[in-house]
Amino acid sequence: MKVLIAGGAGFIGSTVASYLIDSGHEPVILDNLVTGRREFCEGRTFYEGDIADPAIIEQIFAEHPDIDAVVHCAALIVVPESVERPVHYYRENVAKTLEFVDHLIAKGVTRLLFSSSASIYEPGADFSVDEDSDVKAVSPYARTKVVVEQMLADIAAATPLRVLSLRYFNPIGADPKMRSGLQVASPSHALGKLIEAYQDDRPFQVTGLDYPTRDGSGIRDYVHVWDLAAAHMRAIEAFDTLLPADSSRYTVINLGTGTGTTVLELVDAFNKVVDRAVPVETTGRRLGDSAGAYTRSSRAAELLGWRAEQPIEEGIQDSLTWFARRGQMLPDLAG
Template sequence: MRVLVTGGAGYIGSTVASACLDAGIEPVVLDSLVTGRREFAEGRVFYEGDISDGPLIDKIFGENPDIDAVVHCAALIVVPDSVADPIGYYRANVTKSLEFVDHLLRNGCTRMIFSSSASIYRAGDDHTVDEQSPLDPQSPYARTKAVCEGMFADIAAGHPIKILSLRYFNPIGADPEMRTGLQLRRPSHALGKMIEAYEDGVPFQITGTDYPTRDGSGIRDYVHVWDLAAAHVAALRRFDALEAGVINLGTGAGTTVRELAEAFNRVVDRPIELVEAPPRPGDVAGAYTRSDLARRLLDWRPRHSIEDGIRHSLEWARIRESRLA
């Protein structure tokens, strides 16, 4: 099997590509390198360019006519940035995805897995969601994912293409073999900020402390990126038999930011200090999945703990500069 991975030189896309390789699936990587890293595509079939570039997509399929499916990971993903630049986010995530699917149809590609997000849900009072929960995205980034899902459903209803949306919760960790990890030196999510605070010897800011959670901090479903990648391999293997159009990928356990910090301090040799701060633009209380659909349909369940994710993130942070030119 050969699979086109868009955004395949980014954090999640490169990890999916590694998992595919380990499973005997050959990834073909497409990445504009706006946020991705060329180093993450080394030793893989790689095309540098944009998903909306029709002639490039035609070239990829012309040179790789045996591509069986696409994993579409290419997107901008930083919530505060989407608040500051909604036009840029809609253009990158929605407009270009529409053009991309049109190019896929022209080239006879009939299978696509879409990297979606659990940020599109409206969480219940208990902060849990399943695939049938109402949608209520609270940031431009989240709305781009919701718009794409609706757009893809309409396209799949009228054209010979099947599209599966995998709604990620909160990826942490790195490839356990340290082939790839977070490419950003200063990532904006909670664990990245904890590592930054640890490295710099400064307090970690808990942004938002008045949410209706058990300790006032935001709650998330932290899932190891290698487990996410394994779910993509399982979805590719079972794609034609799947009837669901949406599957949640999470651990099924909610962890607050304070609890994540406590887990972080159990792993490191020098605990970080915690201070409270206001929420960032676009931040929400959060949610975690109560669904077991991924287990039933994909025979998938997370294998790595939060502590594993923290350890692998710290290990990657120590070697990142030596891996990235």
């Protein structure tokens, strides 16, 4: 299959492209390189441009009329930035998606895979969520995902376009062949902070040990990015079975571990991988902190035959390997 990947020069999109290539499919990459990296597109069919630009969409489909499906990974994702710049986030994530989808429909696209977020859910008492959990997005970033999903559902109901949304929490790791990985200078998630603490030989701060979780620390759902890429490919291959042209137009599938990982469990797993343990300092909760959540993924197992296979230690090791090597591929991030 030939698959257009919008945002294919970013962390998720480039890994999905690698998985497709390794599985015998052909990705076509569209990215404006605001956060994506040109280096991740080396040797691949790549178009630099904006998803809302009709000229670049026209060029892509003129040169690749045989595109079978589209994966939409293009979005801004930094929660604090979304709080500071909501207009920018709604323009980039919502308004431009609307323009993009309008162009896709005009080109006869009927299969759209939307890379969404599980951050839109309100967790249950056990901190787990599934596709039927209440939606309660708490940041402008998460709300842009909600708006886009609602918009896509409405569009799918009225046009030939069919849409599958994949919702997930925290991708970790890297392409096992180290073709790409996290490209931001300073990651904000706990594993990134752990790696920084390890590299700087300083303690790692655990903020809050009074949550009603199994060990008192917050809980997150870390999924290896290679597992996520596998789910995207399986969804593309099973698209017509999941969404027959004469039946369902829109559906959602969650991707997660089914158990989650607490912060203390993450530290313990990290210290089993590295050559010297990172000590822990505990502090109180920060303003806005929550216990967290993880997603049950029974629908993914049922519909895609997918389960998260990479253990947390593998995600940690691949993240460490990527951080050690990425300066060679991305010299501006060396050091």
